[in-house]
Amino acid sequence: MKAANAGGSRDPKAYVLGNRELWEQWTPLKAASAQYDLAGFRSGGSRMRALERAEVGAVHGRSLLHLQCHVGVDTLSWARLGARVTGVDFSSEGVATARSLAADIDPTAVFVEADVLDLPAHLDGTYDIVYTSHGVLGWLPDLNRWAEVVAHFTAPGGFVYVFESHPAAWMLDNHVQEPRLKLRYSYFGEEKPLAFEYRSPTAVPDRQISGAEHVWGHSLGDVISALAGAGLRIEFLHEWPFVGWRLLPFMEQGADGWWRLPEGLPAMPLSFSLRASRPPDKPAEERSGPQSDGE
Template sequence: MKKNYKSYFEANQKRWDELVSHHIKSRYYDLEGFKHGKTSLLPTELKELTNLEGKSLLHLQCHFGMDTLSWARDHGAIVTGLDFSENAIEMARELSDVLEIPATFIQANVYDIPTVIHEQFDVVFTSYGVLCWLPDLTGWAKAVSHCMKSGGRFYIVDTHPYGEMLDERYSDRVSLGYPYTSKNGVPHEWEEDGTYADPEGVTTILKNKTEYGWYHSMSEIINALLQAGLHLEFLHESTKGFFKYHPDMVKRADGLWEFKNMRPEIPLTFSLLARKP
């Protein structure tokens, strides 16, 4: 990365370290259900990322590891998870031990991957609210490629750039309140008392309220992967979300979210699969 983003990363890390203790108690994550065998994975990735039995899988920005462990327990993958939050990685390791699901967890920033990971994987996976914390997608894509075996797969499912623009402050209409892309690497700054895992803000009051994020266009995402030498196999877009983007949204039985009264035909998530030659 050409610019120094250290202060932004440090602020975000403090916030995510604090979020772990709230997320493990939230209905959104349903940790107790997971402990009793419920998968934390959603229908999109379960449909699109298959044939993982015996495959090595690296999960980037894994939070406290529920998805990582789901790939191992339910799909037979040999898993490694990486996240920059110390508290998240400690919790992930604890879950791995308690549930007796073999896994390796590494605390590191994604951009430090070339210096901390020397193994290459059959699959690199990342999902749901990941790209918004990354200022430089060129460096990110190079890190992804660094971890992949020849012929390996990279899969991502995340908020669609259009979905990132939705203004959640208005319940009576669907409007756009945020930019399509960040200019010159300048982050957007938020002051947030709570968390997406508690959208009503009833139970979560945080000390670390400041967070920084970056908006990325679809062309920026795809071009970064292509420039890193990966070959795109598919790109899908969906009107379903993975959290409550807007006050009118409700959670479906399958864990995805959709608008209840309003029916804007706009993409909220995207997924893509790329392969290393």
């Protein structure tokens, strides 16, 4: 896999459309793979990790919006835990697969095909919980706009929960096969995305898809500042020495499903989780301030 900064002065939307075309090719391959095991998922159970369940808390009876939901497995895992769910993805193939799963698992689940940054034009209402996770922020060219959308859909008194790979981990050279940490990419994002050519889906490594994916780097400060700037209050930020997939060739998977660096390498953050809340609306009398009696 070859990486380079994307050249030219293309509009970010052109890169997003190119990424969408790539996902339209990837998604059917992933959905049919043993790694995804959608037939097994249909038969029951939740694939939501215990750590995320603990940090999000009880979801029974609460409305949950899942941004960049892919084929809806995590979305429907929350549904099986009692949430009223809506999932959003820009891939028509992903949304079609999610709707097919929902027909067998939770017919009340709603799946919307839309670019997250344009979502207010495609979806109404607010949600108790806005959820996003596992390798999604790099597909977004504008994190401030993303945070505005998140805040727009978070109900007063509700919160957003993010579980994502750590920006520091994305600095590492994923071409190195032996257990050695080598820096390759900048920590700080640039206006132009990185282009990765001829990338195979991780679930189907033997299938090569002709084309390029374009991803944007976002620092941890970018994420926090964007959410705070949109009016959300950061409740916690946790950094973790594991990640949800094999980010580097020599990572090892534990019994808990997380991927870690092998023993002997220095510990470093590989993922992070954060929760940010929208303050409740103030009562009308409090918003208007003390009333004068006219004297």
